[in-house]
Amino acid sequence: MTRLYVVRGRTVLAVLALAAFALAVYAWDGARMPLLPVMGEPEATSEPGGGRAVTVHIVTGEFASRLPDGKEIEAYRWDPGTVVVRKGDRVTLHFHGVNGAKHPFEIRGYNVRGTVEKGKQTTVQFVADRAGTFEIVCLAHPDRAHNGPMVGYLHVLER
Numbered sequence: 001m002t003r004l005y006v007v008r009g010r011t012v013l014a015v016l017a018l019a020a021f022a023l024a025v026y027a028w029d030g031a032r033m034p035l036l037p038v039m040g041e042p043e044a045t046s047e048p049g050g051g052r053a054v055t056v057h058i059v060t061g062e063f064a065s066r067l068p069d070g071k072e073i074e075a076y077r078w079d080p081g082t083v084v085v086r087k088g089d090r091v092t093l094h095f096h097g098v099n100g101a102k103h104p105f106e107i108r109g110y111n112v113r114g115t116v117e118k119g120k121q122t123t124v125q126f127v128a129d130r131a132g133t134f135e136i137v138c139l140a141h142p143d144r145a146h147n148g149p150m151v152g153y154l155h156v157l158e159r
């Protein structure tokens with residue numbers, strides 16, 4: 001009986017310690033980015049005009065695997081594949097080419113285009129003036145038939 005009680009006591013302590021740790025992480029994160037209930041929201045600074053300047057770094061990556069019959073399959077990816085900003089933000093995306101020779105891309109609905117090359121950085125800037133979800137599509141690898149889908153998502157939240 002006593003033994004069981006001790007084990008339970010330790011379990012309660014462990015749960016309390018975990019909760020305290022989670023709370024500390026939440027508080028620290030909240031202090032660093034007070035506007036941020038949204039997971040994955042990037043670093044941002046306020047702009048005089050009301051919007052924020054948001055900078056996100058995206059790397060080109062690659063998943064590769066082998067099917068049971070020995071056939072190789074691969075998919076290029078944007079990493080991170082999801083960008084969350086708020087309407088009115090001035091957005092800077094720095095693309096870094098790591099996997100794949102060349103990735104010509106566009107952000108559909110935003111008229112933003114560029115090409116990412118291996119070993120180079122490509123930067124695009126725009127104001128997120130339309131709310132919604134917009135695809136960041138590599139035109140060379142848009143779907144499974146072309147070593148994709150190399151598609152990311154720009155989420156522009158209403159302020």
Ligand SMILES: [Cu+2]
Nearest residue numbers: 103138141150
């Ligand atoms: Cu690509």
